[in-house]
Amino acid sequence: MQELSVQAWMQANEQAAAELLPRLGGEQELTLLQGVLTHYPRLLTLSMLHLQPGDTVLDVGTGTGALALDLAWGLAGEGRVMAVDIDAAGLEAARLMAQRLRVPVETVRGDVHDLPFQAGTFDRTVARFLLQHLKDPAKALAEMVRVTRPGGTVAVIDVDDGSLLEDPPPPPKVAALYRAVAKLQAMRGGDRHIGRKLYRLFRSAGLDNVSVVGIPRVQAGTPVDVRTTAVQAYHRRRLELERQALVEAKLLTEATYRAAMRAMDRLACEDRFAYEVEFLTTGTVPDPAKDAN
Ligand SMILES: C[S@@+](CC[C@H](N)C(=O)[O-])C[C@H]1O[C@@H](n2cnc3c(N)ncnc32)[C@H](O)[C@@H]1O
Numbered sequence: 108m109q110e111l112s113v114q115a116w117m118q119a120n121e122q123a124a125a126e127l128l129p130r131l132g133g134e135q136e137l138t139l140l141q142g143v144l145t146h147y148p149r150l151l152t153l154s155m156l157h158l159q160p161g162d163t164v165l166d167v168g169t170g171t172g173a174l175a176l177d178l179a180w181g182l183a184g185e186g187r188v189m190a191v192d193i194d195a196a197g198l199e200a201a202r203l204m205a206q207r208l209r210v211p212v213e214t215v216r217g218d219v220h221d222l223p224f225q226a227g228t229f230d231r232t233v234a235r236f237l238l239q240h241l242k243d244p245a246k247a248l249a250e251m252v253r254v255t256r257p258g259g260t261v262a263v264i265d266v267d268d269g270s271l272l273e274d275p276p277p278p279p280k281v282a283a284l285y286r287a288v289a290k291l292q293a294m295r296g297g298d299r300h301i302g303r304k305l306y307r308l309f310r311s312a313g314l315d316n317v318s319v320v321g322i323p324r325v326q327a328g329t330p331v332d333v334r335t336t337a338v339q340a341y342h343r344r345r346l347e348l349e350r351q352a353l354v355e356a357k358l359l360t361e362a363t364y365r366a367a368m369r370a371m372d373r374l375a376c377e378d379r380f381a382y383e384v385e386f387l388t389t390g391t392v393p394d395p396a397k398d399a400n
Contacts (some may be wrong), residue, residue, distance in 0.1 A: 111180065116180050119208055120204075121143055123208050124140070126207065131171075134348070135170075135171055137348065139171040139173075139204075144334065146173075148385070149174060149264075152387060156260055160185035160186065161186055162231060164182070164230065164231045165190075165232045167219045170236075171197050172190050175188050176201070179211055180210055188211065188212045188213065189213050189214075189215060190212050191222065193217070193219075222250050222254050224254045229254055229259060230256060231255070232251045232254060232259070234263050234264075238263055238298075238308075239292070239298055239301045242297075244304075245308055245311065248263070248308055248312045249312055252314065257392050258392060263305055264322075265386060266301070268383075270321075270383045280363070281370050284359070291358055302384075303386075306319050313393060314390025314393075316390060320386070323384045324383050328378055328379075343371070
């Protein structure tokens with residue numbers, strides 16, 4: 108495997124994704140797109156994990172492999188990366204990305220609540236944007252802790268809608284759309300306020316050295332650059348994908364959905380400030396042998 112600089116790695120990712128995207132649809136297409144658009148902040152996870160040569164790392168809920176691929180790049184061939192997801196189509200996209208990028212990532216289908224690994228298998232276990240979708244995040248975290256060796260690291264990255272600050276505030280129609288989307292996720296058992304709860308979940312799971320880092324996303328100005336407009340296009344596509352579910356759940360009518368989307372499109376051209384933060388939480392699995400000394 109070739110060692111690439113950060114810039115070359117990001118570029119290679121973007122190119123591999125561009126080649127694969129036309130072959131994907133629905134959820135996998137959006138997950139891959141999101142992976143490309145959030146690549147730079149995601150790389151912070153690698154420095155927080157303090158990867159060591161020879162590490163065995165597990166990425167749970169890998170989707171199309173965004174973080175698993177970065178981990179394999181970070182280890183530069185001196186370690187092992189395992190990527191697990193409940194969705195076979197996402198895993199297949201992750202496998203194809205790894206193939207194109209020539210990084211070693213093993214993919215295994217599995218459920219975070221019952222991981223197909225023995226206790227203490229991994230040096231590091233990570234999950235990005237997974238816990239927000241789960242009914243019982245504590246159970247999932249306990250399972251991540253179980254498969255991580257004593258002294259190993261567990262890391263979770265997730266969102267918190269409460270961190271969103273906007274000026275001027277969004278029009279009521281757009282605010283109602285945001286609320287409807289969060290409600291839909293909650294009806295499916297998820298929680299878009301999971302970010303603030305990660306510290307408590309980590310402490311309750313018995314993890315030591317728990318630390319939380321906020322990774323901000325800021326928009327200040329008119330979104331004229333290619334990346335900001337691409338992020339907006341991504342959000343629009345995600346909302347289109349949820350249209351039917353929002354209407355069926357009676358969270359919005361077709362008419363209010365369409366009006367909110369029009370208001371959102373107008374907002375996308377405005378000179379404004381928006382800030383939100385995702386939380387990267389890490390902790391160490393207690394090591395009884397070490398603690399006894
Ligand atoms: C928003 S995606 C995040 C993907 C990836 N971690 C990333 O950062 O791009 C959430 C992923 O969690 C997976 N997932 C949901 N429930 C799961 C479960 N119980 N066990 C394993 N994976 C699960 C979904 O299939 C999906 O791929």
